[in-house]
Amino acid sequence: MANGAFFTQDGGGHRDSGSTSGQAILSAFIPTFITAVIYIAIFAGIRNKYSKIYAPRTFLGTVPFKDRTPQERADGGHWFRDFRQLPDRFVLQHNSLDAFLFLRFLKVIAGICVVGCCLTWPILSPVNATGGGDSTQLDRLTTGNIVTKSHWWAHVVIAWVFFLGIIAFIAWERLRLIGTRQAYYLSDEYSSLLSSRTVLWMNAPREACLPENMEKYFGETAVKLWPVRDAGDLEQLVETRNGAAYALERAELDLIIKAVKLRKVNGRANGTSEVEGQHLVPPKQRPTQRETPLVGKKVDAVESNRSTTVELAERIDARRVAPSRNVPDESAVFVAFNSQPAAHRAYQQISFQPRLPMQDRFLAVRPKEVLWNNLARPKAERLSKASLALTFVVVFTIFFSIPVSLIGTISNIEKLAESVSWLSWVNDLPPVVLGLTTGLLPPFLVSYFVSYVPKLFRHIAKLSGEPTVPQAELKTQTWYFIFQVFQVFLVTTTASGAFPVVKQIFQNPASAPTLLAESLPKASNFYLTYFILQGTASAASNVINYSDLFQYLFDDYMAKTPREHYTIHAQMKGTPWASWFPKFANLLVIALAYSCIAPLVLGFAAVGISMYYFSYRYNFLYTKTTKVDTKGEAYKRALQQIPTGVYLAELCLIGLMSASGATVQTGLMIVLLVLTAVINFLLDRMLKPLELYLGVDIWQKLEVPLLAEEDNIDPNDEAALHAASHARRLGLKVLPNPAPRILSDLFDGIISAARRQAQDWLTDPTARGEDAEPLKDDEMENVYLAPAFTSKTPKLWIAGDPVGVAKQEIEADKAAGITTTDEAAEIDEDGQLHWDHDFDHIPVHKKPARI
Structure with missing residues (x-):
């Protein structure tokens, strides 16, 4: 559950006289706090022993030396000192932009909650407590205690200030993100990569994919073109060939170990010649496998896999040169340009499918990110796959509410027992057991089920036709956020908090508005437990990561070959x-939705998210590597999702005020809801071009003459040209003339400040990376070709032995055309690897190419 979340559902378990007490909260807090302390203690005790799990970024050979986190210093310094002193920008410099922005996102969430506490606690808590109702304990601090209509004015004022402030902050943060991403794109380390000046176009006509037409379709700045050819069954053949090669590797190692052990058994440890050793294993004791799994005839595993590998390699070579491997009528094409600005301009201006309701071009795609099976799909197939995937996700999200609702009823099992006779035994349970059942069991069960949802969505996104792994990840992010809000928040809250209310409404329909106004605050109060669980056991579990530790120990024990x-x-x-x-965007949505209803939630949320921030900070510094690079796009989408919490908060307040009969206050909240939606719509419209094309001032200078001619601007008026350039990107040409210029100056000032700050961080002498080495001609020719066309038979890695069987197998493989080595591995006289x-020194280790 290191990556899972505890999700709490309760509308009033453990209430005295219908009110939420501290007993349920303590029932959840005490065991989770004890669990967190135990986790941290275990982590502190085993961290140095299992550095592969808890500090691989300090030493692992796959992490470039320049990107490693400092180890414990020679002067005896403890790792915690480095963890405390290293700034977050170290993650930007040595891990990735996405990792740095994720930490910033956690700080943004915690900061919003802290500001909300400063606004709501001094004002709304006493207003709620003196609202004239008869609520007790924690419910007295919620809107459920408000009877006097005039008390709602405080909530209206706080809502206008807090929610509009959040929208303004989101705008500021998105502008800063644009500047940060610009600095990242302009950094020497990134701009030196071939991928930084390469664009992928989908659904391009066949003529545009031919090298001889490159200049015609992509202009004089295009320097290299790679069309996506039909691979047919090549990818499956390559996968089968590699599987046979690795099976051969395992069989050969089995043969070596068996020969060494037989020599020891025969008592000839020191007197066996190499020739004799090669015949130590009788034919009947050689490794075998079945031709067909389970039911096939047993054959020699070494000889069978060797012949299969050779046969498949020959078939692959023949298929690769077949005439059918041509460019389809509608395919994809990678085009490299002579400069990064040229690539960005081509990305902005050239489109072969302008009316296609899905993205048709992608900037800075790296070969290792490509989902090659999805590239040469016709647009009709892409659309149908995307539609089917979306339909599946919608249906799955809706019907997932069935198990979530059933689990949610556990949190109200005490009240359910009052209505269902066969559950009467629940009331006889000890208070501690009942507290654990209603407070801890539901979030644990929902966490278990929900943790598998993003994996399913990620698989569906890849099947939906997305051309790259980052694009599939971004689509999954959108789907999973909707799932989180719908299931973990809306359905969970309704399923748990609404059950007792439904019964009372059925008995007395006229009491519906009053009951809802009282019960929604009570349901929200239990989210205090939600954030307690998040900030204790879940955050601590995120650090100890025991599931990965157990998996590593088990896999290392079960591993056989050196590879x-x-x-x-x-x-x-x-x-x-x-x-x-x-996951964390939804945490903020919950905190915002109940910020004015139950202000205590904001405080608990701030503490819980802060604990998570420290746990993820440790992970990015010591354990995690970025495998999916969205170049800041994931953070941008997360910022766009924050207003969902604002909308839900405003809708909840509208419902509560309306049910309380506060007509004027309800009207003002409706105005606020409309105003929020309009501001957010305009913000998205204005920032979309900047976020999509990431226009940079040094590149915009090339557009100035065109703007001057098209907009009738004096070419000598630099300020007007500058404003016009930004106004065009902001889509503000329709507004009166001063407006685009004012917004241009405001936006540009924020973007430029963020860009300068990020540039200073990225050009820090201690953070400079290695320049990308220029690709050789043959590497350049194949760099953007599918691996199915270029991959070679894997180099096999077996272990040397004192008998000489390994040398025999190396020679046999060489004769068959398979490269094999026994470097950097050996079997001792006891048969141990x-x-x-x-x-x-590892013969199969390759430094990742910087493309």
Whole structure:
């Protein structure tokens, strides 16, 4: 549950006289706090022993030396000092832009909650407490205690200030993000990459994909073109060939170990010649496998896999040169330009499917990110796959409410027992057991089920036709946020808090408005437990990450070949942005939705998110690597999702005030809702061009003459040209003349300040990376071709042995055309494998290409 969330549902478990008491909160807090303390204590005790799990970024060979986090210093300094002293920008400089922005997102959420506390606690808490109602305990601090209509004025004023302030902050933060991303794109390390000046176009006509037509379709600045050809069944053949090669590797190692052990059993440890050793394993004891799994005939595993590997390699070579591997009538094409500005202008201006209701071009795509099966799909197939995927997600999200609702009723099992006779035994349970059942069990169960949802959505997104892994991740992020809000917030709250209310409304329909006004605040109060769970056990579990530890220990024990051991030690956990951003965006949505209804929620949310911030900060500094690079797009989408919480908060207040008969206050809240929606709509419209094209001043200078001619602007009026350039990008040409210029200056000032700050961080001498080495001609020719056309038979890695069987197998493989080595690994006289943990010596280790 390190990556899962505890989701709490309760509308009033453990209430005295219908009010929420502190007993349920303590029942959840005490065990989770104890669990968190135990987790942290265990982590502190085992961290240094299992540095592969808890500090791989300090030493692992797959992490470039320049990007490693400092280890414990020679003067005896503790790792916690580095953790405390290293700034967040270290993550930007040595991990990724996305990781840095995710930490910023957590700080943004916590900051919004703290500001909300400063606004709501001094004003709304006493207003609610003196509202004239008869609520007791914690319910007295919610709007459920308000009877006097005039008390709602305080909520109206706070709502206008707080919610409009949040919208203004989002605008400011999105502008700063634009500047930060611009600095990232302009940094020497990024701009030197081939991918930074390469654009992918989808659904391009065949003529545009031919090299001889490159200049005609893409202009004089295009320097290289890679069309996407029909791969047919090549990818499946390559996968099968690699599987056979790795099976051969395992079989050969089995043969080596068996020969060494047989020599020891025969008592000839020191007297066996190499020739004799090669025949130590009788034919009947050689590794075998079935031709067909389970039911097939047993065959020699070494000889069978060797012949299969060779046969498939020959078939792949023949298929690659077949005439059918041509460019389809409608395909995709990668085009590299002579400069980064040229690539950005081409991305902005050239489109082959302008009316296609889905993105048709992508900037700065790296070869390792491409989902090659999805590229050469006709637009009709892309649209149908995307529609089917969306339909599945919608249906799944709706029907998932059935198990969530059933789980949600557990939190109200005490009240349910009053209506259902066969549950009467529940009332006989000890208070502690009942508290754990209603406060802890529901969030645990929902967490377990919900943790698998982003994995399913990610798989569906890849099947939906997205051309790259980052695009599939971003689509998953959107889907999962909607799922979180609908299921974890709306359905969960309704399923738990509304059950006792429904019964009373059925008995007395006229009491509906009053009952809803009282019960919604009570349901929201239990979200205090929600954030307690988040800030204690879940955050601590995120650090100890025991599931990864157990998996590592088990996999390392089960690994057989040197390659398998190396793979386990070399791999690092990635950063599933589509799981993380929606989870915490939804936490903020919940906090905002109940900010004026139950102000205490904001305080608990601030503490819980702060704990998570420290746990993720540790992970980014010591354990995680960014495998999916959205270049800041994931954070932008998360910022766009924050207003959902504002809308829900305003709608809740409108319903509560309306049910209380506060007509004027209700009208003002409706005005605020409309105003919020209009401001957010205009904000999205104005910022979309800037966020999409990331226009930079040094690139805009090339557009000035065109703007001067088209807009009848004096070419000598630099200020007017500057404003016109930004106004065009902001889509503000229709507004009166001063407006675009004022907004231009305001926006540009914020963007420029953020860009300068990020540039200072990225050009820090201690953060400079290695320049990308220029690609060789043959590498340049194949860099954007599908691996199905270029991948070679894997180089096999077995272990040397004192008997000489490994040398025999290397020669046999060489004769068949398969490269094999026994470097940096050996089998000792007891049959145990030893391998060199220095990755520079590993024959199958390759430094990732910087493309």
